[in-house]
Amino acid sequence: MVKKKNVPDWLNSPLWTSPAPPPPPTPPLVLDPPPPPVVNKPEPPTPSSANVHTKGETRDPLSSGSNSSNHTEDDDAAVNPSATAQDAAAPPSAEEISRQAQILQELSKKVINMDELRKLASQGISGGAGIRATVWKLLLGYLPADRSRWPSELAKKRSQYKHFKDELLMNPSEITRQLEKSSFDNHLDGGQGFLSRSEISQGEHPLCLGQTSVWNQFFKDAEIIEQIDRDVLRTHPDIHFFSGESPLAKSTQEALKNILIVFAKLNPGIRYVQGMNEILAPLFFVFKNDPDAENGAYAEADSFFCFVELLSSFRDNFVQQLDNSVVGIRATISRLSRLLKEHDEELWRHLEITTKVIPQFYAFRWITLLLSQEFKFSESLQIWDTLLSDPDGPQEILLRICCAMLIIVRRRLLAGDFTSNLKLLQNYPSTNIDHLLYVANKLRPTSP
Numbered sequence: 001m002v003k004k005k006n007v008p009d010w011l012n013s014p015l016w017t018s019p020a021p022p023p024p025p026t027p028p029l030v031l032d033p034p035p036p037p038v039v040n041k042p043e044p045p046t047p048s049s050a051n052v053h054t055k056g057e058t059r060d061p062l063s064s065g066s067n068s069s070n071h072t073e074d075d076d077a078a079v080n081p082s083a084t085a086q087d088a089a090a091p092p093s094a095e096e097i098s099r100q101a102q103i104l105q106e107l108s109k110k111v112i113n114m115d116e117l118r119k120l121a122s123q124g125i126s127g128g129a130g131i132r133a134t135v136w137k138l139l140l141g142y143l144p145a146d147r148s149r150w151p152s153e154l155a156k157k158r159s160q161y162k163h164f165k166d167e168l169l170m171n172p173s174e175i176t177r178q179l180e181k182s183s184f185d186n187h188l189d190g191g192q193g194f195l196s197r198s199e200i201s202q203g204e205h206p207l208c209l210g211q212t213s214v215w216n217q218f219f220k221d222a223e224i225i226e227q228i229d230r231d232v233l234r235t236h237p238d239i240h241f242f243s244g245e246s247p248l249a250k251s252t253q254e255a256l257k258n259i260l261i262v263f264a265k266l267n268p269g270i271r272y273v274q275g276m277n278e279i280l281a282p283l284f285f286v287f288k289n290d291p292d293a294e295n296g297a298y299a300e301a302d303s304f305f306c307f308v309e310l311l312s313s314f315r316d317n318f319v320q321q322l323d324n325s326v327v328g329i330r331a332t333i334s335r336l337s338r339l340l341k342e343h344d345e346e347l348w349r350h351l352e353i354t355t356k357v358i359p360q361f362y363a364f365r366w367i368t369l370l371l372s373q374e375f376k377f378s379e380s381l382q383i384w385d386t387l388l389s390d391p392d393g394p395q396e397i398l399l400r401i402c403c404a405m406l407i408i409v410r411r412r413l414l415a416g417d418f419t420s421n422l423k424l425l426q427n428y429p430s431t432n433i434d435h436l437l438y439v440a441n442k443l444r445p446t447s448p
Contacts, residue, residue, distance in 0.1 A: 092126065100126045107134060112145045114138070121389035124382050124434075132381070133290040136283070137302065139388040140309040154298070161301035165258060168265045221265065224272050228260045231277040239377060241285060252288070255300040256280055259307060270315065278372045280307050282384055285377075313394050317368050332367055332399070333359045339403045343443055347410045355418045362425035366402050370394070374405075374428045382433050386440075397440065404439035405431075 092100070103120050106112055117138060125132040137143040142157070143150055232253050236242040242252055259280060264272040283306050287299040295302070317329045337359050341348040351357045365373060370387065372380050383401065390397035406413065408431060413421050 096124065096126065099123055100128075100131060103131055103135065104129070107131070110147055112138065112147065114145055115391075118389040118391055122386050125385045130290040130292050130295065132385070133286050133295065136286060136384075136388055137306060140306045142302065142306050142309060154302075157305055158298050158301040161262075161304050164262050164266065164304075168262050169258060221261075224264055225257075225261055227274065228257055228264070228272055228277070231274060232256045232260070235277050235281050236377065241288075242281060252284065255288075255303070256284060259284070259300060259304045262304060263308065263311075275369050276311070278369045279310065282372060282377075282381055283307055283310070286381065310388075310394070314368075314370070329364065329368065330360070332395070333363050336363055336367070336399050336402050339399055339443070340406055343403060344407055344410065347406060347413060350414050351406070351421065355416070355421055357418055357421045357425070361422055363402060366405070367398065370398065371401065375433070376430075379433045383437070386437055400440040400443045401436065403443055404436055408436060408439055 099120055103117070103125065106117050106120065117135065121135050121139065125135050134143070138145070144153060233243075235253075235256065240246060240249060243249055256277060260272055260276060263276075264270075280303065284299060284303040287302045287306075288296055290296050290299070317332060337348070337352065340351075352359075371383055374380075375383065386401070387394040387397055405428060406425075409424065409429065412424060416424065
């Protein structure tokens, strides 16, 4: 075989220039509500459920007026015929069973070795027995490595989130009513049975536009809350857990809405940006489906803190003022371009020089939404196992996975023009996730 110029030896294998073999057909399975909670005890892992993913539109999902989930069912069916059904999980291999047993063994230690846990988790985690939920909380720093501290830490964080909700989700009319009640009670204690008009603060009046007025802030927040409402309703519309009129879906939507509103109010520098709902969704799904009854009940609080931790690694991608800075989203996309040029200059040249398909046309959604829209939902969870467990941090491995996505379809890209290549990358084809992550790992810088 003739070697390609500027391509590493390991890329000269026909494996990288041939489409991945299609997965074996599996019968559709409707996503039902989670089973009744059970006590979480170490047990042999069970295969995790596979869910449906929804591809967003081709515009930037975080730009003004865009919607990452604004698409038709016909579009999804054309890209992925199984997009309206959940794939049944294949039986775990002996290697997977062994790895999950090792993870359970590591989780049972009094003090968990985080380096070993990252190594095991990077190869994939089963969702059975609450393994993925517990591991993700550890990888995101929500749970300490010392198991003896778990009860106190969880109690403190869950109480703190309840305080946030009580303080930040209260309607100004309720605040005013409580203040009036307090004043009225005080007057009754003093023998007076009415509330003096002079004691009603101007800032508590709905028509007050003062900067310190609770009503003025309420009206400012209303637009963001309406945007959150719309986006939450669009979250994974083909998955019953997130969408529909069932009590489960309504409960999920309310929890996602609460988390995003609390986050927006606590982070005025970022507030809410379209697409954050897509990043929150996998966290809440995993934590809510933890078979431990208590953990499932507190999935909203746990998801909030883990969402904050995860977003802190990608915070600059969501700050519009930093878009053109060295830490903004455009700089991150440029790093992807340099990474591709370093590992496959032939493909880089064909895409960016010959066909003019620059990463800004397709990688914006890949990076900002952490690949949550490019694959089936269950496959996204597997990719996130790797994202969260990488010792270099999620940003670095995310870029390597994006670069690997280009490399494993290089044959089709090299044969394509602007139109076909753009369509391919904006509607990424089904692929073997283990194969994708293997290629991404090969792109890791070698130690000197």
